[in-house]
Amino acid sequence: MTKEKAEAERILSEYGRRMFDSHARYFSSADEISQAETYVPVRSRSTRRIAKRALILCATMILIMSLAVVAASALGLQIFNYKFDIKDGFIVITSLDEENGSHFYRPEYIVESYSYNEKIALNDSSYYYTYVNDDNNLEYSIEESLNKDSIMYIDNEGYDNYKETYGEYELVVYRDQTSPRIIVYMEKEGTFIAINGHLSMDQIHRIIDSFVIDDSI
Amino acid sequence: MISFLVSVIKDFTELISDKYKAMMMKLSIQITGNREDAEEAVQDALLSAHRNQNKITDINSAEARNYIYTVTKNAALKIRMKQAKHDADVTFSDTEGFINIEGQPDIDAFKDEYGFSEEVADALKLLSNEDRDLICFYYGAGYSYREISELMGISPQTLRKRMERIKAKLAEILSKENV
Numbered sequence: 001m002t003k004e005k006a007e008a009e010r011i012l013s014e015y016g017r018r019m020f021d022s023h024a025r026y027f028s029s030a031d032e033i034s035q036a037e038t039y040v041p042v043r044s045r046s047t048r049r050i051a052k053r054a055l056i057l058c059a060t061m062i063l064i065m066s067l068a069v070v071a072a073s074a075l076g077l078q079i080f081n082y083k084f085d086i087k088d089g090f091i092v093i094t095s096l097d098e099e100n101g102s103h104f105y106r107p108e109y110i111v112e113s114y115s116y117n118e119k120i121a122l123n124d125s126s127y128y129y130t131y132v133n134d135d136n137n138l139e140y141s142i143e144e145s146l147n148k149d150s151i152m153y154i155d156n157e158g159y160d161n162y163k164e165t166y167g168e169y170e171l172v173v174y175r176d177q178t179s180p181r182i183i184v185y186m187e188k189e190g191t192f193i194a195i196n197g198h199l200s201m202d203q204i205h206r207i208i209d210s211f212v213i214d215d216s217i
Numbered sequence: 218m219i220s221f222l223v224s225v226i227k228d229f230t231e232l233i234s235d236k237y238k239a240m241m242m243k244l245s246i247q248i249t250g251n252r253e254d255a256e257e258a259v260q261d262a263l264l265s266a267h268r269n270q271n272k273i274t275d276i277n278s279a280e281a282r283n284y285i286y287t288v289t290k291n292a293a294l295k296i297r298m299k300q301a302k303h304d305a306d307v308t309f310s311d312t313e314g315f316i317n318i319e320g321q322p323d324i325d326a327f328k329d330e331y332g333f334s335e336e337v338a339d340a341l342k343l344l345s346n347e348d349r350d351l352i353c354f355y356y357g358a359g360y361s362y363r364e365i366s367e368l369m370g371i372s373p374q375t376l377r378k379r380m381e382r383i384k385a386k387l388a389e390i391l392s393k394e395n396v
Contacts, residue, residue, distance in 0.1 A: 008385075008391060012352055012356055012387065015324075015341060017357050019349065020283050020353050020356075023320055024282040027237055027240050
């Protein structure tokens with residue numbers, strides 16, 4: 001066997017091992033999460049524009065982030081009204097609210113250069129609003145869930161996080177280390193909300209200030 | 218006898234379903250984009266798992282999880298491919314879709330940790346779904362070509378040739394880099 005073929009074999013062997021470990025790890029969360037309702041975004045059958053938009057939606061479903069400095073116990077870390085369970089390579093966020101939310105909230109403020117795109121029913125208790133900027137193909141989204149047992153899965157690599165109190169709201173903020181992407185978690189009257197996009201905190205605050213009950217749902 | 222067999226079949230798929238259905242749905246929804254297709258994919262995956270239940274001796278093992286992940290991914294991708302053919306607005310990039318599926322290792326991170334070149338990383342990214350499954354089953358799970366043949370429905374000879382082709386392609390890139 002040539003030197004290059006031996007090296008190729010080593011690379012493939014390592015890649016195969018990584019895939020195997022990654023697949024097994026993905027399903028290992030089934031051990032801890034079997035009782036909770038899975039919060040998974042679902043797209044209704046609507047016209048899809050391009051594969052890139054589908055990938056952006058997938059990214060918001062996974063909610064990529066990292067904890068900069070966190071000490072977590074085996075039972076999980078509580079920040080504000082959320083429980084963060086740190087797994088190997090990802091985090092699971094669950095709401096600690098006693099009651100389900102009653103309303104979905106639509107922001108009256110739309111970030112400059114963006115336009116409202118669509119509202120997608122993820123399941124009976126979750127909705128997903130998207131806004132697009134056709135000039136640069138960017139999108140931001142607002143995911144909402146009424147279910148107190150909602151959970152979200154986040155890859156914890158590449159994000160710095162901090163907490164912020166804004167008015168009556170406790171915000172958990174994740175900032176991408178390599179792009180302007182920001183993800184903000186909050187609760188409003190029992191409704192679990194995640195705002196995700198290339199946004200400034202000022203824009204996030206304006207979105208929060210402009211939430212009104214969505215009577216159409 | 219038939220009802221006994223039916224109960225055995227049901228028990229096995231029920232076991233897998235009880236334990237993994239939530240994650241199977243999550244993966245399928247990420248690939249197909251909607252719940253209806255995802256449910257169909259999960260059912261197809263459970264059927265595949267049932268057909269190969271002799272390979273799953275312990276449903277809690279890493280081998281079982283890898284296998285269930287693989288059949289779920291493939292069932293969802295099959296449905297996604299069918300969708301793409303029917304939906305003129307979708308431009309489904311085979312390669313992009315595989316790289317960004319949940320539960321797949323990051324090839325760029327692998328490249329940085331291992332130290333191989335961008336060309337090698339690109340070659341890994343361009344691997345087909347079947348090639349990836351072969352590499353994962355062979356090197357990751359440690360199955361023989363005969364065992365993989367039963368899982369993938371491809372003859373051991375074809376699998377062996379496919380692996381040689383993959384290695385040869387990588388070796389060619391490495392050889393050019395060494396010149």
